[in-house]
Amino acid sequence: MRFIHVACFDDWRSEARGLLSDQIPPTEVHWSAEDDQLGLFDQIQEKAATEKETESRSGNTEPSTRFSVPTPFLDLAGHVACHQDPARWQLLYQTLWRIVHGERRLLEISTDDDVHLLQLMRKAVTRDVHKMKAFVRFRKIETEASAETYIAWHRPDHFIMRLAAPFFSRRFKGMSWTILTPHESAHWNQQQLTYGPGLPASEAPKSDALEDLWKTYYASIFNPARIKVDMMKREMPVRHWPTLPEATLIDDLIRDAPSRVNEMIENYEGFSKTAAHYLPIKQDLRSLQQAVSKCQACHLCNDATQAVFGVGPENARLVLVGEQPGDREDIEGEPFVGPAGELLNTSLHQAGIERREVYLTNVVKHFKFERRGKRRLHKKPDSREIYACRPWLESELAALRPKTVICLGATAAQALLGRDFRLSQQRGRIRMTEWSQQTIATWHPAAILRMPDKNRKREMVQQLIQDLKRGAEFSE
């Protein structure tokens, strides 16, 4: 029986080489690792080991005992050597013996007991290396002359510092860092990787100001509607939690999740129905107009006097779409009869268009306002109200099939031309939409009335007239 003592892969390699050339079968060798407890025969072992070493060296130089080992085995052995199981050296030698003695392709048979065990060990080591790459958390310390150093303490399951450290030097090339583990430490000074003795966690910095920000991120990216705690624990084993700053949040996040989900399911915003719910079966203009008075898709119907539907001939080739009825329109029940309507009338006149030949309507059918004393001030409809009301406008356009639609103002333009439409940049351009061959957007007369700058106001009126004219020409 030979007693052999090895500390690392290179030790094992040279020992194994000697043993093989001496033709010592695995059953004749007892391997022990450095971290084994001191045993009764320790003295003998050491003696045997030194004897063995001299022997093997002399044996190795003899050219007659050379043998070759497949490269995959060396790679496998290099990893398995980092495993914490003391039995690894024995298992490696046993497998090596079999490979050299007639079973050259042994490694390809993953169902063989030895190979299977070795593969499991390699898997454990590779996983541990991977987890080290993932779970090392650096803490920054500022040293003199504003130089930054990053220090981390990590507890791997196996002796993997040297397998993992080169990765960190590639990744954090331009950064000085130190990683401490109980067995070994590694240090990178932006040029060279050096190793030192293992150190306890107390040697690493206690905190880093940035960890609060990291925890904020961790808590915010978590989706309480999906709880899979087992999955998290399998991939992020609890034994690593003490060195992960974010792990302190986990308990609270899990505890609060159910109530947060309930809250989300119970609370919703907006209107569950749209006007589509109130559309009549027969969708000609007359039936639509009768149906609109019953519409309760959004809450605007509560305060408005009445729904204001479009007016104009059924065979109109030109449709003008505004935003919503105003104070006067709300009372009279007809679009564009207030001050803005007056401006529109004169503009139509100047553009040579007969108002009674045009169909006039709005995107939103009810008046939205804010009460200020006795007055009712116009308020812009929001996207929910526009969405809820939209089926009315779509049905009107479907019934009319006009040649040209002129959108007055941004609300109408965005409703028909897309939400990224910018009136100030794209006014007057002709576009095709699913409702008409030509759609043009121009100023809303009310916006012109509100413009304080006189010159600008005049210019806008001219542009409105010009756009109306163009629209009319195309609808000819």
Next chain:
Amino acid sequence: MDVQDKLAILADAAKYDASCSSSGSKATRAGSRIGSTEGMGICHSYTPDGRCISLLKILLTNFCIYDCQYCVNRISSDTPRARFTVPEVVTLTLDFYKRNYIEGLFLSSGIIQNPDYTMEKLTEVAKVLRKEHKYGGYIHLKTIPNANEELIKEAGRWADRLSVNIELPTENDLVQLAPEKKKPTIVKAMQGISEKISESRADRKRGFKSPRFAPAGQSTQMIVGATATPDSKILQTASELYGGQKLKRVYYSAYSPIPHADARLPGQSPPLVREHRLYQADWLLRFYGFEAGELVTQADQNLSLDVDPKLAWALANRHYFPVDVNSACREQLLRIPGIGTRSVKRLLKIRRFQHIRTCDLKKLKVAWNRAKYFVLTSDHNPALKNLDMLDLDRKLRPATQQLMLFDAMQSATSGEV
């Protein structure tokens, strides 16, 4: 509003994007001082929802001009809004990266002003990281459909991966829930990216030193469960995307209750098992030689929720079995329930040296409980007598729903079915 408040809002807003993958870029960019990409991504942390944190996944802003009903950031939502500046995102990314919290940045954004403006800002973040900070880590940029071609080109130069979300499986779903998004526009954007990727690859193959374009490819995401579209349609869409647009990954995201939910889409628990089955089916499409059409065996055109899609297929196609593990070809082995690609590879190797017995299969860690009914081994396999029994279905269905859920999780990570 300080960076911490913004981070809380803009990370919260980004969590519905399922992708957190940081793999695919095989070599670190030349000249990098901080950061590397070596092919395989690393998950640096896990949240209790079982999802990994690999990337700093945030929105540049959650202001948005669109009104997609399933989205927490739609214009009509009351959610609090915030907007990061470009330097803020750059600093945050570097600070997190240097502490080894993350593998890189996944930057998306609500649409502000117009698609071009938004795309420009996203690209600027990537460019500053690469050029000014010599950052070599992973960057995934969400591409805004409709954005100018030149901007996409620029984005692809600095990013590792680009993605355009297909959002919903069919055109009709889009009309219903996201009327402002048009499928042709989305597909055209994907096509554009896909062409640029293959162009740049071809140039480099020919030996030209053309700049790399999105070396980690492109991916997309669709939300499942927000509309009634069945799994068969979803898988068909996915398979078209893999074939036509050469996507690396299609992500399926179970429609999950969101804060500030839209009344138009009533709240519900996310269909997690369904999402998981779709991922399994997706894997079968990409690595197991299955066709989208054959995977859905149920009458309602959905995948079975009780058993995985491969097992469901096997139960519906028993004439295909038993498969002899000692003589069957790779394609046949891949169709055996409970045996994954890795096991198949090993089986093919071992077969050259010895006969395969039932105990060998168990040692390979195949899911023997499922596989045993379908395989012929060199020794006696007593379970095989059940193959033609009528009650095999019942034997294979899980005893309780709960147990099955946990089973499902394991293969959700490994992707093996």
